Amino acid sequence: MIVGSQKPIDEIWEMVKDFKKILVFGCNTCVAICHAGGDKEAETIATLLRMRASQEGVDMQVDHTSVMRHCEPEYFDPVMDDVKKYDLILSTACGVGVNFLSDRTGIIPVYPGINTSFYGAVPEPGVFEELCAGCGDCILHMTGGICPIARCSKTLMNGPCGGTKEGKCEVSDEMDCAWYLIVERMKMLGTLEKLSEVLPPRDWSTSRDGGPRRVSMEHIRAYEEKEGEKTETAGGKKE
Amino acid sequence: MSDGSIKEKNKPHKEWAAELKEQRPYSPCRAACPVNTDVQAYVGLIAQGRYAEALEVIRSVNPIASVCSVICHHPCEQACRRCAVDEPLAVRHLKRFALEKAADYRRNKRRLVKQTRDKKIAIIGSGPSGLTAANDLADLGYGVTIYERHPVLGGMLSSAIPTYRLPRETLQEDIDDIIAKGVEARTNCEIGRDITMNEIIDKHDAILIAVGLSESRALNIPGADVPGVLLAIPFLEDAAFQKKIELGSKVLVIGGGNVAIDVARTAKRLGAGYVEMVCLESAEEMPAWKWEVDEAVEEDIAISHRWGPKAVRRDNGRITGLEVVKVLSVFDSNGRFSPTFDNDTTSFIEADTVIITIGQMTNLSFLEDSQVQVDERGRVVWDPETHMSSLRGVFVSGEVVTGPGSAIQAVASGHRSAMAMHVYLEGHEIEGVLPTYEKEPIAQLPGDVADVIHREPRMKVEHLPPETRCSSFMQFEFGYDEESALKEAGRCRGCGGGAVVDTDKCMACLTCQRICPYGAPLVTSVSEIRSEYCQACGLCAPECPGQAISMVSYDVGEVRSNMSSLVGSVDPKRQEPAVVALICSHHVGIKGFELPDNVRSVPIHCTSRVDIIDLLKAFECGADGVAVVRCPAGACKYKDIETRVSARVRRTKELIHMLGMDAGRIELLQAVSDDGNPYAVVCADFSEKVKQIVLRTGR
Amino acid sequence: MKSGSNLERVILSGQPAVTAELGPPMSADGHEVVKKAQLLKGNCDAANVTDCQTAVVRISSIAAAAIAFQQGLEPVMQMTCRDRNRIAIQADLLGAAAMGLKNCLCIAGDHQSFSAAGRLKGHPGAKNVYDVDTCQLVSIMKKMRDNGLQEGGDTLEIAPKFFIGASWTPMGDPIDFRPVNLMKKVNAGADFIQTQGIYDIEGFRSQMEKIRNMGLHERTAILGGIIVPRSGMMLKYMDSSVAGVSVPKSLIDRMMKAKAAAGDDKKKARQLQEGEGKKITVELIHQVLETPGVRGVHIQAIEWESAIADIVKAAGLYPRPNIPAE
Known part of the structure; x- marks a missing residue:
């Protein structure tokens, strides 16, 4: 899943302070x-924003609501009439949601309420770990199921570097060295010899270096195009 | 200020919870109650000091609540899931406490109910069943007349149940409620003597026969006649109406039921020096409730088990005692009453008075000239599905048709018959519409949950010492004081009042499953919080990132939405800081809520329900400081609360700090256990600290 | 000959090679590079010019190497994968070759968060690149040199002829994988290897035995890394905090003893420790060179280039051989 964390309230305040009617829109x-x-x-x-507004002596209405997802229009369409009554939407969705919603709110700006961090797992409550970088060319079968792109600080394909110390990365003692884990894991799997090859x-x-990515599944979307639905819901055209 | 949510408001929490409770298995106490009293709900309200609301819950299904609060056989307690932990909740004592506390509220609420329907209804008999029907029908706007042969209303409640158990003022509270609605009471009016049944039928659109079982069965053995041999009901009636009763010094009561106990204990209070009971059953088989037997034994009443009466022996007409024969068995292999005797083994019990208490029957002679049929065994012919007798418009309820039972069972029958009469008068089919009161209870407490529940002994009530109580008809049982009542109410595990998930909002994130100390949530495609596990602590609701969890027993948004009115308008020139204290209402004692004037208290069902947003809301509404106050050390009725609650307080500190406020404005405090007012001291200390912060940093 | 560099010639001659290290300054001070080049010239066969070592901005390795080259010191330019993508890397390699540089050491580079182990502000917020890693960089350089092709496949009319080096941490974690790690660099095309600093001779020798069994010592020239200890504290720090480096207690004790001998006199304490440090260095050089499979030493006197001359002389490695180009 996508992991994010809240922005400091000062930063949010600076974004929103000149608006009068704000909707904090959760995902x-x-x-x-x-x-x-x-x-x-x-x-x-x-x-917190209402409290801040009161501290600053600013007259501001701040409400909140939420929908299941901001990244699919069917989820927020039913509340859009209400949402559009505000001067500003502070979306606490990930960046995907903020972008996606922003394309569909016409003259009403959508600002981000959180920082979108990574794709992660939840090893224990309250702890989130980055495990995939969405690079678009998975090599996990060659690295013992441990991704060096996401989990090595230097995205090395032929690690480890010289910075491994007691299994930890040179960046921090708190950070596992992905290549240490890869070697140990592949040893356990009996596939260590795979690592002898130099990956080119x-x-x-x-990856993102190729520009913004899009997956288009023709077999799924074909019928929608026939119905002419596409132009109705395409970004920004709904206004 | 806006309420902060653009969502359509749901229906009020109370209504929502009531509907939800109907769709789910009942708490075992509620399912066990013959009228499904929502015990969990009113006990929860008592725990929070909301006695008037508790009374409303009780009275909504039980018009003779005060009566039940002293004499009910409380099947709710027998069903209580706390039995798997230590002892059941003292539900009846709590009911009595709430009714006593809310007595003024109740009296002030009495109002005449406007008669909105032109139909007239007669109710024959004013016992629990008749009173209930009168109450319900009056509420529906009918003109109701009760016919009672005794000078006072109440049936057996006023004429047979001894006042040491049921003081007449207690009964009167219930009767006053009903009479206040405009119900007409014709006392001293016996059908067949003062007015004929046919007259009644002519004058009314519907009639309810609720005459109960008001006559004692006699015993057909040699010597069982006057003088010196008495029957239970006349004896109890005479005692109730303070008529003179000739009793010897050695009274022998034949019978082992609850009435027999009443008779024996009444005899004792009338001055009989020695009272003995003789019954067919062993101690375990005796039909009387165990606690009543124990109370009788405390009063020095002897009980001879497994002897059957054979003959009353006399000497010159004066009774010398009872010859008894050994009982071999009381019940047959199917559990039916079918005693067998060893005629070779007999004994003799000395006595100069014998009171026969072997059961009751009804007297239906008043129906003789009417078209209401009575069968060959002397029972009214009726249809249990419709409560109607053989004559359309004439209904029956209570023990006269159900046989002997408890007061609250008669109330259930009264509700059904009132509903039947209403449906009949409306011209509809009755069959299938009457309430059954049969609901599935929540499953038994799983062993692993029972194991982790904090053991707390049941709060006892005081009784008058036996030597004192036997010398008068004064009520022998005391009620709870407030501290004991709150403590006892705190023992309730809130079965059925716990967490429910709005599946539209749940994204199956596992937070609740990971947090619950009792393993109640099971997350699959959405979270399901299993009611047999849930202890209603509320720990999960504030953790849910989708705010998908609600609590049945309270509104999780209540603290937030009420905060503004609670804090009120804050004087800008205030000397003392405005402090909001969210206080655990368990184990407190009422003194705990007496706090310094500047501290606004919010009693809450355990601090586990405190949400970060609740805390922020207090500041938003103008509070200078916010305290979350836990119950005293070791007193928490739930498991693993502190870690989560303190994490929330820490997070709130971070958040207010982000707004430039001193983090010391919010603290998690713990009440001092050995103080008479456990919360006042810590709140006062905190208030002082907040005052210093305000002086240092400004408002 | 692959590159014709002095370093390559010395190695081919079979004599123990000596490389040193030149740390460029953190300002546009070309004189500092000149000064350091003069200190090292004649005392080594080539000197590594570090590439923003410890993730701190300094004169670029290529520019500093060019200055050193002008001063008559053969440089080993360094190229980290941290700061350049394959386009910038290849462009810089072409430029370096065009300026006459002939040696290049490929390294991953310290992570940008390192900032001289926190002693400087650095640029921890920088975006790192790591488009390619060390092995891949080695292979790119080899492909350019030997096949006359850019990584993407375009032809190079004049190929850059580099003597290609890579680093190796023999005692890093996971220790049993380190020989494979070296093998990959050799397979990718590393002509010479400079190791992480060695203090634990036993450990190093045990790793070298594995390397010899794999025959890697014959396919590449391994130069043992020697970091000149300057104080007891430095040794302690390296032992506890530098990945892949462990320092025997006996060496730390020797330095601490030297320090203690000076009492409260700080200046004397420094002199005594520096003296002891040089002695230890010389011993280490001998021990490393005596290890079978080792073809030279890489002596790093960090921010203490002036010590190199003494050390090389004391180790009997002076003068450096002069092997004319073909």
């Missing part, structure tokens, strides 16, 4: 699971 999927931007955190931020320079065009 109840990934960012809710990581306690950054679900309904609960949306209400928390709204409360990789093609980063599948």
Whole structure:
């Protein structure tokens, strides 16, 4: 899932202070699971903003609501009429949600309430770990299921570097060395010899370096195009 | 200020919870109650000091609540899931406490109910069943007349149940409620003597026969006649109406039921020096409730088990005693009453008075000239599905048709018959619409949950010492004082009042499953919080990132939405800081809520329900400081609360710090256990600290 | 000959090679590079010019190497993967070759968060690149030199002829994988290897035995790394905090003893420790060179280039051989 964390309230305040009617709009999927931007955190931020407005002597209305996801229009369409009554939408969705919503709110700006961090897992409550970088060309079968792109500080394909100390990365004692883990894991799997090969320079065009990515599944979307639905819901055209 | 949410408001919490409770298994106490009294709900309200609301919950299904608060056989307690931990909750004592506390509220609420329907209803008999029907029908706007042969209303409640158990003022509270609605009471009016049944039928649109079982069965053995042999009901009636009763010095009561106990204890209070009971059953088989037997034994009443009466022996007409024969068995292999005797083994019990208490029957002679049929065994012919007798418009309820039972069972029958009469008068089919009161209870407490529940002994009530109580008909049982009542109410595990998940909002994140100390949530495609596990602590609700969890027994948004009115308008020139204290209402004692004037207290169901947003809201509404106050050390009725609550307080500190406020404005405090007012001291200390912060940093 | 560099010639001659290290300054002070080049010239076969070592901005390795080259000191330019993508790397390699540079050491580079172990502000917020890693960089350089092709496949009319080096941490974690790690660099095309600083001779020798068994010592020239100890504190720090370096207690004790001998006199304490440090260095050089499979030493006197001359002489490695180009 996508992991995010709340922005400091000062930063949010600087963004929103000139607006009069603000909606903190929560997203109840990934960012809710990581306690950054679900309904609960949306209400928390709204409360903090009202308190701040009162401290500053600013007349400001701050409300909150949430939907299950900001990244699919069917989830927020039913509340859009209400949402559009505000001067500003502070979305606590991940950056995907903020972008996606922003394309569909016409003249009403959508600002981010959280920092979107990474794709992560939840090893224990309240702890979130980055395990994938979405590089678009998975090599986990060659690295014992441990991703050096996401988990090595230097995204080395032929690690480890000389900075490994007691299994930890040179960046921090708190950070596992991904290559240490890879070697140990592959030893356990009996596939260490796979690591003898030098992996050639990789093609980063599948990653964000290739520009914004889009997956288009023709077999799924074909019928929608026929119906002419596409133009109705395409970004920004709904206004 | 806006309420902060653009969502459509749900229905009020109370209504929502009530509907939800109907859809889910009942708490075992509620399911066990013949009228499904929502015990969990009113005990929860008592725990929070909300006695008037508790009374409303009780009275909503039980018009003779005060009566039940002293004499009910409380099947709720027998069903209490706390039995798997230590002892059941003292539900009846708590009911009595709430009713006593809310007595003024109750009296002030009495109002005439406007008659909105032109139909007239007669109710024959004013016992629990008749009173209930009168109450319900009056509420529906009917003109109701009660016919009672005794000079006072109440049936057996006023004429047979001894006042040491049921003081007449207690009964009167219930009767006053009903009469206040405009119910007409014709006392001293016996059908067949003062007015005929047919007259009644002619004058009314519907009639309810609720005459109960008001006659004692006699015993057909040699010597069982006057003088010196008495029957239970006349004896109890005479005692109730303070008529003179001739008793010898050695009274022998034949019978082992609850009435027999009443008779024996009444005899004792009337001055009988020695009272003995003789019954067919062993101590375990005796039909009387164990606690009543124990109370009788305390009063020095002897009980001879497993002897059957054979003959009353006399000497010159004066009774010398009872010859008894050994009982071999009381019940047959199917559990039916079918005693067998060893005629070779007999004994003799000395006595000069014998009171026969072997059961009751009804007297239906008043129906003789009417078209209401009575069967060959002397019972009214009726249809249990409709409560109607053989004559349309004439209904029956209570023990006259159900056989002997408890007061609260008669209330259930009264509700059904009132509903039947209403449906009949409306011209609808009755069959299938009457309430059954049969609901599935929540499953038994799982062993691993029972194991982790804090052991707390049941709060005892005081009784008058036996030597004192036997010398008068004064009520022998005391009620709880407030501290004991709050403590006892705190023992309730809130079965059925716990967490529920709004599946539209749940994203199956596992937070609740990870946090619950009792393993109640099971997250699959969405979270399901299993009610047999849930202890209603509320720990999960504030952790849910989707705010998908609600609590049945209280509104999780209540603290937030009420905060503004609670804090009120804060004087800008105030000397003392405005402090909001969210206080655990368990184990407190009422003194705990007496706090310094500048401290606004919010009694809450355990600090586990405190949400970061609640705390922020207090500041938003103008509070200078906010205290979350836990119950005294070791007193918490739940498991693993502190870690989560202190984490929330720490997070709130961070958040207010981000707003430039001193983090010391919010603290998690713990009440001092050995203080008479456990919360006042810590709140005062905190208030002083906040005052210093305000002086240092400004408002 | 692959590059024709002096370092390559010395190694080919079979004599123990000596490389040293030149740390460029953190300002546009070309004189500092000149000064350091003069200190090292003649005392080594080539000197590594570090590439923003410890993730701190300094004169670039290429520019500093060019200055050193002008001063008559053969440089080993360094190229980290941290700061450049394959386009910048190759462009810089072409430029370096065009200026006459012939040696290049490929390294991953300290992570940008390192900031001289926190002693300087550095640029911890920098974006790192790591488009390619060390092995891949070695292979790119080899492909350019031997196949006349850019990584992407375009032809190089004049190929850059580098003597290609890579670093190796023989005693780093996971220790049993380190020989494989070296093998990959050799397979990728590393002509010479400079190791992380060695104090634990036993440990190093045990790793070298594995390397010899794999035959790697014959396919590449391994130069043992020697970090000149300057104080007891430095040794302690390296032992506790530098990845892949462990320092025997006996060495730390020797330095601490030297310090203690000076009493409260700080200046004397420094002199005594520096003296002891040089002695230890010489001993280490001998022990490393005696290790089978080792073809030279890489002596790093960090910010103490002036010590190199004494050390090389004391180790009997002076003068450096003069092997003319073909």
